[in-house]
Structure formats: C-alpha cells, structure tokens
Amino acid sequence: MDHILVSTYWSSSFPKAIGVIDVAIASDHAMIVLLLKGMNNKYKRDFKLEAKCILEDECATQVEESWLPFHYRSRNKAFGRKLSRTRIKLRQ
Known part of the structure; x- marks a missing residue:
C-alpha cells in the first residue's frame, strides 16, 4: 500500500x-x-535535495555559500551545521 x-x-x-x-x-x-x-x-520530514536543483544558478550559489569554511571543535558538528545552513537557505 x-x-x-x-x-x-x-x-x-x-x-x-x-x-x-x-x-x-x-x-x-x-x-x-x-x-x-x-x-x-515533533515530526520533521527529512530534507532532500534533488540533483537537478543544483543546475539552477541561484540554488547552486546558496549551496556553495552554505559550505564555506565553518570552524567548530568537532568535524561532525561542523558538517551538521553546514547541512543545516544549506537546508535553511534553500527553503527560504
């Protein structure tokens, strides 16, 4: 079903x-x-980025800006923060 x-x-x-x-x-x-x-x-849907979205200039720019160097003590926290920034920017 x-x-x-x-x-x-x-x-x-x-x-x-x-x-x-x-x-x-x-x-x-x-x-x-x-x-x-x-x-x-309490129930959040996963954020999914379709590869075809990256072909759009504005979307690609937002992703690139989200992944600029971001320093955290933990690499895992830095990675999570970059993912979070990407999700927020693309939803805006």
Missing part, C-alpha cells in the same frame, strides 16, 4: 490531516504515517 484513501466526510472532519512517508532504514519498504493534526515540531 502506498496510498491513503479517505472520504469527503472524513477529510472535512480532519482538515489538517496529512500523510507522510517515513524513512526506510533497514528495508526498501517505508511506512506511511497519518498525522491528523498536520505537521508539528
């Missing part, structure tokens, strides 16, 4: 409801999660 089927009545009863595909970690199957109250801070 890769769909969520609802009726018009159900949809009007839960107007903020959305279905999201959860991350598949150890399988090629991913769970579909139904969130009745919509997205909130």
